[in-house]
Amino acid sequence: MIKKALVFIMDGLGDRPIKEFGNKTPLESASTPNFDEIVKESQCGLMYTLGRGKRPGSDTAHLSIFGYPVDEYYTGRGPIEAAGVGIELQKGDVAFRGNFGTVDSEWKVIDRRAGRIKDVTVFAQALDGMEIDGIKFIVKPGSAYRAGVVMRGEGLSSMVTDADSHNAGDVIHKVVPKDNTKEAKFTADVLNKFMEKSYSILNNLDENKKRRENGELEANFLLLRGAGIYPSLPKFTEKWGFNKACCIAGGGLYKGVGAFLGMDLINVPGANAQVDTNIEGKFKAAIEALKEYDFVFLHIKPTDSLAEDGNFVGKKEFIEKIDKYVSILKEVDDETLIVITADHSTACELKAHSADPVPILFHCKGIRNDNLSKFGERELSKGSLGIIEGKDVMPNILNIMGKLPLIGA
Numbered sequence: 139m140i141k142k143a144l145v146f147i148m149d150g151l152g153d154r155p156i157k158e159f160g161n162k163t164p165l166e167s168a169s170t171p172n173f174d175e176i177v178k179e180s181q182c183g184l185m186y187t188l189g190r191g192k193r194p195g196s197d198t199a200h201l202s203i204f205g206y207p208v209d210e211y212y213t214g215r216g217p218i219e220a221a222g223v224g225i226e227l228q229k230g231d232v233a234f235r236g237n238f239g240t241v242d243s244e245w246k247v248i249d250r251r252a253g254r255i256k257d258v259t260v261f262a263q264a265l266d267g268m269e270i271d272g273i274k275f276i277v278k279p280g281s282a283y284r285a286g287v288v289m290r291g292e293g294l295s296s297m298v299t300d301a302d303s304h305n306a307g308d309v310i311h312k313v314v315p316k317d318n319t320k321e322a323k324f325t326a327d328v329l330n331k332f333m334e335k336s337y338s339i340l341n342n343l344d345e346n347k348k349r350r351e352n353g354e355l356e357a358n359f360l361l362l363r364g365a366g367i368y369p370s371l372p373k374f375t376e377k378w379g380f381n382k383a384c385c386i387a388g389g390g391l392y393k394g395v396g397a398f399l400g401m402d403l404i405n406v407p408g409a410n411a412q413v414d415t416n417i418e419g420k421f422k423a424a425i426e427a428l429k430e431y432d433f434v435f436l437h438i439k440p441t442d443s444l445a446e447d448g449n450f451v452g453k454k455e456f457i458e459k460i461d462k463y464v465s466i467l468k469e470v471d472d473e474t475l476i477v478i479t480a481d482h483s484t485a486c487e488l489k490a491h492s493a494d495p496v497p498i499l500f501h502c503k504g505i506r507n508d509n510l511s512k513f514g515e516r517e518l519s520k521g522s523l524g525i526i527e528g529k530d531v532m533p534n535i536l537n538i539m540g541k542l543p544l545i546g547a
């Protein structure tokens with residue numbers, strides 16, 4: 139009887155054939171003996187996370203895999219990022235992704251990341267708790283130059299433009315409403331006051347004076363984008379009938395997905411979103427977590443970032459590095475289902491996400507295995523799952539666990 143599930147997502151794992159690899163994808167050309175052994179004992183297929191012909195973002199793809207329809211629950215990246223930095227969101231909150239950047243006195247952006255500043259805790263603290271026209275701003279530091287920002291109060295809307303020029307050299311314009319509602323107009327007004335006030339506070343901060351003296355770029359502006367209103371949503375465990383769910387991820391967005399769905403976040407030393415992330419530590423943490431949790435979401439990021447750089451050799455090598463440690467996952471007991479997949483393809487050729495379907499496998503004791511031989515897009519396409527969609531993943535997990543409700547008599 140399967141009682142627990144581990145869903146392991148490698149970001150942007152799928153890809154297209156590469157000429158230099160003899161028309162194999164990075165995954166197909168990688169030497170993956172440990173994955174191949176898992177494949178042999180798995181039920182396999184391909185998956186369109188958002189459906190055929192839809193090019194997924196990482197956030198929307200994850201929501202879809204975890205059974206939260208994007209149309210219903212996705213209002214922007216802001217709420218997910220804010221959840222990821224530890225802000226407990228409430229219904230009606232409007233959340234943003236924030237960057238501490240450097241602007242001149244005309245608000246022309248000099249650097250969107252304040253010289254890739256490593257820690258913005260002091261700057262976030264200086265703005266956290268500010269109140270304007272009855273609206274409270276919650277500002278929490280994320281990794282490096284990033285921050286999560288929430289506006290809390292009555293009458294807010296996420297239909298506002300970004301407080302961000304998006305390009306260095308461009309001037310940040312006033313926020314304007316994107317629709318005719320009084321809520322959007324009010325939100326834009328409050329945000330414009332916030333920009334003025336926060337610029338003035340940051341500019342006069344001792345920490346920035348020090349940075350100026352040291353010849354470093356100041357963190358004197360909080361750029362805001364990706365406004366989203368927090369929807370009321372059921373906790374993952376309640377929605378799918380698990381006791382306890384956790385998330386093991388290095389990247390802020392993925393921790394955010396976990397926190398957004400009410401999963402516990404497990405921190406692993408050395409786990410980040412970079413190629414030097416602690417893969418071994420993450421796999422060991424997943425095995426350990428399965429003693430306490432009956433659902434574990436495990437995420438590894440760099441397969442995506444390497445492909446976005448067009449670095450197909452790097453992507454292949456990184457997959458081989460994951461393979462070295464993936465045998466740790468075989469230590470799971472007979473009551474655990476392992477699902478291995480990706481959130482979307484990232485094509486090295488395009489240096490971008492693509493709508494090509496991703497490989498997916500379900501591995502556990504007693505599964506109808508397809509006896510395939512190699513972990514790869516085209517090999518897994520021969521599997522008995524055929525082509526599924528992201529929304530099929532959770533029902534498929536529940537079926538394997540014997541938890542699906544009966545339709546009819």
Ligand code: ZN
Pocket residue numbers: 149150195196197442481482
């Ligand atoms: Zn992704």
